[in-house]
Amino acid sequence: MRVTFKDYGFFVPTDAHGAFVVMEGVGSIQTTDVATLRHYAEDAGASEEEIAKITADKEELSFEAHGVIVKTAKS
Template identity: 65%
Template sequence: MKKNIFYSFVAIILLWSCQPQPVEKTNEEVDVDTPTGYFGEEINDSGVVSLTQLVSELQANDEFAGKVAGEIKEVCAMKGCWMTIDLPNGQTMRVTFKDYGFFVPKNSQGYPVIIEGVASKKVTDVATLRHYAEDAGKSKEEIESITEPKQEYAFEAVGVIIRDDA
């Protein structure tokens, strides 16, 4: 009997200790008048390649690691948790931020940008595409018109420089 009580007590302690602990979010929405500066890891502009070079690299390989220069086309209207960049092949590349660890200003569309991280080709499912459309403030009809997954280029950035020469 004492053995059963002891083992029950030990099991309860083990189960309690394995509970996930709450994680405190340290990233906050960025809200500034002039959306320029460094976001995420502080990076520099050495070794930057063009978007044309990026597309060529991704056509030849499944992944590209490095820095790319472009212009911000669209930013998540909710928090600044993603942005898009138009590519020279007519496609748009979505840029997300490593581990959801930082955001960019919601008013940074149209600004030149340097991003560092990893780009890849991927298929984005319908639910995620609809989520992005909702974040971008699209109408209900536009969101519901998304019915098929999309092959696209994605970039996970560790650091971003938004330049002030827009």
């Protein structure tokens, strides 16, 4: 699932992978076009070869968060 943040108003720490989160917002099914998928792959550091293999749009669950709580071991 791709999570974006309303008006880019906040971000989640990059080391939050695997953490339990509580999100408030709106979910929907979105179709992401090839150009955008390639852009995401480039941003993620994919090789030219990997990027070239992206040839079809992708339908995926999307979520626009209005608020997020990241639970850590201490919270």
